[in-house]
Amino acid sequence: MHNLTIAQMIRELRQKTFSSVELTEHFLARIERLDSNYNSFVTVTREQALQQARQADARLAAGNAPALCGIPLAHKDIFCTTGVRTSCGSKMLDNFVPPYDATIVENYLRDGVVMLGKTNMDEFAMGSSNETSYYGPVKNPWALNCVPGGSSGGSAASVAARITPAATASDTGGSIRQPASLCGITGIKPTYGRVSRWGMIAFASSLDQAGLMTRTAEDAALLLNTMASFDAKDSTCVDEPIPDYTATLNESLSGLRIGVPKEYFGEGLNEGTARAVEDAIKTFEKLGASVHSVSLPHSHIAVPAYYVIAPAECSANLSRFDGVRYGYRCANPQSLEDLYKRSRSEGFGEEVKRRIMVGCYALSAGYYDAYYAKAQKARRLIKQDFVDAFKTVDVIMGPTAPSPAFEFGAKSKDPVAMYLEDIYTIATNLAGLPGMSIPCGLVDGKPVGLQIIGNYFAEARMLNIAHQFQQNTQFHDLAPAGI
Amino acid sequence: MDRSEIEKLAHLARLEIRPEEIDEVATRISNVLALVDQLQALDTGNVAPMAHPLDAVQRLRADEVTEPNRRDEFLAIAPATENGLYLVPKVID
Numbered sequence: 327m328h329n330l331t332i333a334q335m336i337r338e339l340r341q342k343t344f345s346s347v348e349l350t351e352h353f354l355a356r357i358e359r360l361d362s363n364y365n366s367f368v369t370v371t372r373e374q375a376l377q378q379a380r381q382a383d384a385r386l387a388a389g390n391a392p393a394l395c396g397i398p399l400a401h402k403d404i405f406c407t408t409g410v411r412t413s414c415g416s417k418m419l420d421n422f423v424p425p426y427d428a429t430i431v432e433n434y435l436r437d438g439v440v441m442l443g444k445t446n447m448d449e450f451a452m453g454s455s456n457e458t459s460y461y462g463p464v465k466n467p468w469a470l471n472c473v474p475g476g477s478s479g480g481s482a483a484s485v486a487a488r489i490t491p492a493a494t495a496s497d498t499g500g501s502i503r504q505p506a507s508l509c510g511i512t513g514i515k516p517t518y519g520r521v522s523r524w525g526m527i528a529f530a531s532s533l534d535q536a537g538l539m540t541r542t543a544e545d546a547a548l549l550l551n552t553m554a555s556f557d558a559k560d561s562t563c564v565d566e567p568i569p570d571y572t573a574t575l576n577e578s579l580s581g582l583r584i585g586v587p588k589e590y591f592g593e594g595l596n597e598g599t600a601r602a603v604e605d606a607i608k609t610f611e612k613l614g615a616s617v618h619s620v621s622l623p624h625s626h627i628a629v630p631a632y633y634v635i636a637p638a639e640c641s642a643n644l645s646r647f648d649g650v651r652y653g654y655r656c657a658n659p660q661s662l663e664d665l666y667k668r669s670r671s672e673g674f675g676e677e678v679k680r681r682i683m684v685g686c687y688a689l690s691a692g693y694y695d696a697y698y699a700k701a702q703k704a705r706r707l708i709k710q711d712f713v714d715a716f717k718t719v720d721v722i723m724g725p726t727a728p729s730p731a732f733e734f735g736a737k738s739k740d741p742v743a744m745y746l747e748d749i750y751t752i753a754t755n756l757a758g759l760p761g762m763s764i765p766c767g768l769v770d771g772k773p774v775g776l777q778i779i780g781n782y783f784a785e786a787r788m789l790n791i792a793h794q795f796q797q798n799t800q801f802h803d804l805a806p807a808g809i
Numbered sequence: 810m811d812r813s814e815i816e817k818l819a820h821l822a823r824l825e826i827r828p829e830e831i832d833e834v835a836t837r838i839s840n841v842l843a844l845v846d847q848l849q850a851l852d853t854g855n856v857a858p859m860a861h862p863l864d865a866v867q868r869l870r871a872d873e874v875t876e877p878n879r880r881d882e883f884l885a886i887a888p889a890t891e892n893g894l895y896l897v898p899k900v901i902d
Contacts, residue, residue, distance in 0.1 A: 631848060680834070687818055
C-alpha cells in the first residue's frame with residue numbers, strides 16, 4: 327500500500343480495494359516499526375488519525391466526498407494543530423498546544439484528509455540539515471549517517487521512507503527543495519502569497535511559504551489544490567485565481583524555453599550533481615523543449631542578502647517568545663528581565679540565538695542602512711535578474727543543492743558552510759518565485775535533485791513540466807535499500 | 810566583534826550569554842557578518858528597497874468586530890495567570 331501514489335490511493339479507495347482506516351493503520355504501523363531509524367516524527371496522532379479515517383470512510387460511502395478524502399498525510403511541526411503539540415522543533419514550544427488550526431490544516435481537514443502526526447524539523451525552521459532540532463537529528467533514509475537536509479528534514483525523510491504518502495513543509499531559503507533533493511523526492515514551494523501563512527509559526531515573514539513533499543508531481547498537484555487558498559487572515563496572501571493544478575499535467579512541452587543560469591554551474595558544484603542535472607535538462611530537449619543559457623548576475627549576493635534579511639525578520643518574530651503567554655518559562659524568575667533572558671536563553675538553541683543576535687545587529691541604530699536597507703535593495707536587484715530572464719525563457723532549471731547528502735557534523739561547526747547549502751535556492755525566496763525540486767539521479771547511491779524555478783503563479787506549468795519528466799524517467803520511483 | 814558589543818547585543822535581544830561563551834559567540838557572529846559584508850561592494854545607488862516580493866500593500870477592512878472572544882482558551886495555555894491576567898515577576902517596587 328505504501329508504494330502506491332496518492333493518485334492511485336484515491337482510485338483504490340473509491341473502488342473499495344481498501345478503506346481509509348486500513349490505509350491509515352498501514353502507515354501508523356510503518357511509522358511505529360520504522361521511524362526509530364529516522365526520527366522523522368515528533369508527535370504521532372494515532373487515535374485522532376483513526377477517528378478521522380473512520381469519518382472519511384463514512385463520507386466516501388455517502389458519495390460525493392472531496393478528492394483527498396481518506397488520504398493520510400503528515401504536517402511539519404511548524405503548522406498549528408488544535409489540541410496537538412506544535413513544537414517547531416524547539417524546547418521553547420515543547421509544551422505548546424495550540425488552540426487553533428493553521429489555515430492549511432483547516433483546508434485539509436475540511437477535505438477529509440487524515441493527519442498521521444507532526445514531523446521533525448530544524449529549530450524554528452533555521453537550518454539546512456535537521457541537526458538543530460530539540461528532538462534530535464533526522465536521518466536520511468538513503469544513508470543513515472547522512473543528513474536529510476533541512477529545515478523540513480522530517481517531512482522529507484518520512485516521505486522518502488514511505489512511512490507517509492506526503493507531508494506538508496515550509497521553505498524560507500530552500501527548506502523544502504533542498505531536503506527534497508537530498509532525500510530523492512518531489513518538493514514544491516509555491517509563489518509567495520499563494521498559500522496562507524496563518525497558523526504557520528513565523529520565521530522570516532517576507533520569505534516564508536508553505537509547500538509540499540510528495541513522491542510525484544501529480545500527487546503535489548492534487549494536494550496543492552486544497553492547500554492554496556486566499557485567506558483574509560494573512561495580509562500577505564495574494565487574491566489570485568486558483569486553477570485545478572491537475573488539469574494541465576499532460577500538456578505537451580513542445581516549444582518550452584528552458585533557461586539555465588551560468589552562475590549555478592560554477593565552483594562549489596559537485597561534479598556528479600552537475601552531470602545528473604545536465605542529463606535531466608537533455609531529457610527535456612527530447613520532450614520538445616529548447617535550452618538557453620541565461621545570466622542571473624546578482625546570484626553571488628543572494629546568500630549575503632538573505633543572511634541579513636532572514637535573521638532581522640526572525641529577531642522580530644521570535645521576540646514574542648518571552649515566557650509570559652505560552653511556551654517555555656524559566657524556573658523562579660527574579661525579575662521581568664530575568665524572566666525574558668532566562669526563558670529565552672534556556673528555551674532557544676544555539677543557531678536560533680545566533681540568528682536573533684545577527685538580526686538585532688542588522689536592525690540596530692547606526693547599522694540599519696548599511697545592513698537591512700542595503701539588503702532590501704540587493705533583493706530588488708535579485709528579483710530584477712529573474713524578471714529579465716523570464717522575458718526570454720519560460721522556466722529556469724539548475725541544481726537544487728551543491729552536492730548530495732553530507733554526513734552529520736560535516737557542516738555544523740561552520741555556520742557559513744551550512745548557509746552555502748542553500749546557494750541555489752535562496753534567490754527564489756528573495757524574489758518570491760515558485761520553485762520545485764524533483765529527483766534526477768543518484769551519485770554514490772545518494773539522490774540528486776533538479777530545481778525548476780517558474781514565473782509568479784506558474785505552479786500549474788511547473789507541475790506539468792515535472793510530471794512529463796516523471797512520465798519519461800524512473801528516478802522518482804527509486805527507493806532507499808530495504809524500503 | 811568585541812565582548813562589550815556582544816553583551817550589548819545580547820541585552821537588546823533579551824538573551825543571556827555566559828561569560829565563558831562570549832568569545833565563541835563573537836567569532837561565530839563575526840563570521841556571519843564577514844559573509845554579509847559582501848553586500849557593501851554592491852552598487853545600489855538608485856535602487857528602492859524591496860520589503861515584499863510582490864510590492865504588495867496592506868489590505869484594509871471595515872472596522873467591525875469579526876473575531877469571537879476566546880480569552881479563556883488562550884489563558885489556559887499560559888504558564889501563570891490570575892483573574893484573566895498574565896502573571897510576571899513584580900515590575901514596580
